[in-house]
Amino acid sequence: MSTTYTVRDSATMLRRNLLHIRRYPSLSILLLAQPILFLLLFVYVFGGTLGAGLPGLPGGGDRSDYLVFITPGILFMTVASIALGTAISTATDMTTGIIARFRTLNIARVSVLTGHVLGAVIRTGLAVVIVAAVAFLLGFRSDAGLLGWLGVVGLLVLIAFSLTWLTVGMGLAADSVETASNTPMFLMILPFISSGFVPTDAMPAGLRQFAEHQPFTPMINTLRALATGAPTDSDLWLAIGWCALIALLGYLWSRRLFLRVPAK
Amino acid sequence: MATTNPAIEVAGLTKSYDDHTVLDGVDLIVPEGTVYALLGPNGAGKTTIVNILSTLLTPGAGEIRVAGFDVRREPAGVRAAIGVTGQFSAIDELLTGRENLRLMADLAHLDRTTATTSVAGMLDRFDLVDAADRRAQTYSGGMKRRLDLAMTLIARPRLIFLDEPTAGLDPRSRRDLWAIVREQVADGVTVLLTTQYLDEADQLADRIGVLDGGRLVAEGTAAELKRRVPGGHVSVQFTDAVALAAAAAAHPDASTDADALTLQVPSDGSIAGLRRLLAGLDDHGVAGLTVESADLDDVFLALTGRAAEARTAEEISA
Numbered sequence: 001m002s003t004t005y006t007v008r009d010s011a012t013m014l015r016r017n018l019l020h021i022r023r024y025p026s027l028s029i030l031l032l033a034q035p036i037l038f039l040l041l042f043v044y045v046f047g048g049t050l051g052a053g054l055p056g057l058p059g060g061g062d063r064s065d066y067l068v069f070i071t072p073g074i075l076f077m078t079v080a081s082i083a084l085g086t087a088i089s090t091a092t093d094m095t096t097g098i099i100a101r102f103r104t105l106n107i108a109r110v111s112v113l114t115g116h117v118l119g120a121v122i123r124t125g126l127a128v129v130i131v132a133a134v135a136f137l138l139g140f141r142s143d144a145g146l147l148g149w150l151g152v153v154g155l156l157v158l159i160a161f162s163l164t165w166l167t168v169g170m171g172l173a174a175d176s177v178e179t180a181s182n183t184p185m186f187l188m189i190l191p192f193i194s195s196g197f198v199p200t201d202a203m204p205a206g207l208r209q210f211a212e213h214q215p216f217t218p219m220i221n222t223l224r225a226l227a228t229g230a231p232t233d234s235d236l237w238l239a240i241g242w243c244a245l246i247a248l249l250g251y252l253w254s255r256r257l258f259l260r261v262p263a264k
Numbered sequence: 265m266a267t268t269n270p271a272i273e274v275a276g277l278t279k280s281y282d283d284h285t286v287l288d289g290v291d292l293i294v295p296e297g298t299v300y301a302l303l304g305p306n307g308a309g310k311t312t313i314v315n316i317l318s319t320l321l322t323p324g325a326g327e328i329r330v331a332g333f334d335v336r337r338e339p340a341g342v343r344a345a346i347g348v349t350g351q352f353s354a355i356d357e358l359l360t361g362r363e364n365l366r367l368m369a370d371l372a373h374l375d376r377t378t379a380t381t382s383v384a385g386m387l388d389r390f391d392l393v394d395a396a397d398r399r400a401q402t403y404s405g406g407m408k409r410r411l412d413l414a415m416t417l418i419a420r421p422r423l424i425f426l427d428e429p430t431a432g433l434d435p436r437s438r439r440d441l442w443a444i445v446r447e448q449v450a451d452g453v454t455v456l457l458t459t460q461y462l463d464e465a466d467q468l469a470d471r472i473g474v475l476d477g478g479r480l481v482a483e484g485t486a487a488e489l490k491r492r493v494p495g496g497h498v499s500v501q502f503t504d505a506v507a508l509a510a511a512a513a514a515h516p517d518a519s520t521d522a523d524a525l526t527l528q529v530p531s532d533g534s535i536a537g538l539r540r541l542l543a544g545l546d547d548h549g550v551a552g553l554t555v556e557s558a559d560l561d562d563v564f565l566a567l568t569g570r571a572a573e574a575r576t577a578e579e580i581s582a
Contacts (some may be wrong), residue, residue, distance in 0.1 A: 007375065012370040023358040101354035104318045106343035107371050
């Protein structure tokens with residue numbers, strides 16, 4: 001199979017997935033509502049108290065400081081939420097007869113999966129723009145320049161790409177659509193045990209160590225640095241490394257599952 | 265390509281899952297431009313054969329060449345030559361009919377202009393123009409099946425597999441589908457179809473293979489298969505049980521239906537045989553008489569030892 005066909009077939013499958021997203025908007029809305037609700041909940045319910053506990057601010061922070069603190073974590077959760085949806089849509093797709101048809105065609109087989117991944121990346125892009133807009137409406141302001149925001153977008157796309165390859169694998173591995181909607185739940189839980197919602201310093205020892213070393217913390221730290229105009233540190237390379245690793249493993253796993261699954 | 269080879273060559277094909285044997289040594293040759301029907305009940309292995317020939321499943325043992333390509337070593341060559349319409353609807357229900365066809369045209373790597381004209385042509389030929397821009401999920405069963413087949417044919421495959429193509433269709437939709445298959449055959453396309461419907465095999469196929477328990481138990485044209493069973497039979501209806509019993513005693517090879525007061529006497533369809541039978545009957549005791557030639561139901565019964573298709577035959581009589 002030549003590369004030209006791989007690119008062309010992936011583009012065809014991407015068009016198919018974009019049509020699915022347009023025809024079935026309720027899933028996108030549901031997935032988008034999740035991070036927005038978290039944003040509102042944490043800023044307005046917990047934000048006053050949590051803001052006061054933020055370190056490094058003279059006289060303690062307030063609600064608006066907390067908004068700035070959690071927005072990067074919420075953007076990350078947006079990506080995770082859309083990735084969770086991709087597990088569902090992949091699993092749903094596998095239950096339809098058209099997948100068997102695709103397997104009998106002389107096409108780049110993995111294009112079925114790349115279509116899902118690329119579609120999810122585009123959906124993530126839209127969702128992130130909307131969630132960021134909500135954060136701005138709530139009063140998020142930062143000193144980040146154009147370069148910083150480009151960095152945020154670039155890193156979010158990279159995170160979306162890697163998490164989606166992972167959730168495509170979960171969707172393929174799931175024996176039902178219900179399973180597929182449950183297994184990726186840890187993507188929504190893990191950000192709470194990271195630097196996303198409170199500084200890791202505030203956690204007890206064991207938990208703190210986990211939070212500091214789990215892959216999402218460098219991603220969220222780097223997003224925060226880029227979005228607030230602060231200098232990035234070694235976390236940038238850690239974040240990129242984790243993304244590359246997760247994407248590679250997710251891709252290999254998904255590919256193996258997809259090529260293996262026998263016909264009914 | 266394989267102009268001199270048969271479209272399908274299968275020798276000694278086996279397939280098993282753990283200790284369960286699905287295919288137990290199947291030999292099959294389908295010449296180009298002909299229609300071959302695999303006939304058998306559920307679980308006979310029909311779909312397994314189609315899945316192996318269309319590269320969806322790996323074979324156990326055996327030599328299998330499709331369109332001249334080895335299914336194990338050259339699956340891409342096989343895929344480029346074939347079109348498959350499976351038992352389960354293989355359409356994208358969220359897309360419209362037009363979008364489904366366009367998807368297949370793009371995946372067949374047709375250029376933009378050819379794709380557009382082919383899609384329009386298929387919508388027209390398959391009577392889907394009015395529904396072209398509606399989501400396929402709103403289509404009726406017959407429309408879905410037509411769209412499914414149109415999606416298979418848009419790439420103009422030289423060899424098509426139809427796995428129970430008319431399962432669940434109403435009689436009119438079935439006849440429409442048969443007409444489409446015949447058109448393809450007229451264009452020189454080779455067709456392998458599976459069916460539980462005996463009349464479907466009779467209607468469409470040049471050759472029929474009867475599959476039972478993973479083995480081909482018989483093969484031939486419909487006429488050849490019918491000749492393999494001992495002719496048809498004559499049904500004689502009697503006015504009373506006494507007359508029935510008397511006739512039954514005279515014809516030990518006949519089968520008796522006491523409730524319907526009917527005797528079924530095997531017949532080779534010859535006038536001489538019929539005359540002999542009539543000579544032995546008392547005309548006062550006989551209410552009526554019908555001569556029936558063998559149909560594929562009888563073939564199936566004779567070859568497999570059971571009337572596996574009785575239910576199916578009723579379904580399709582409508």
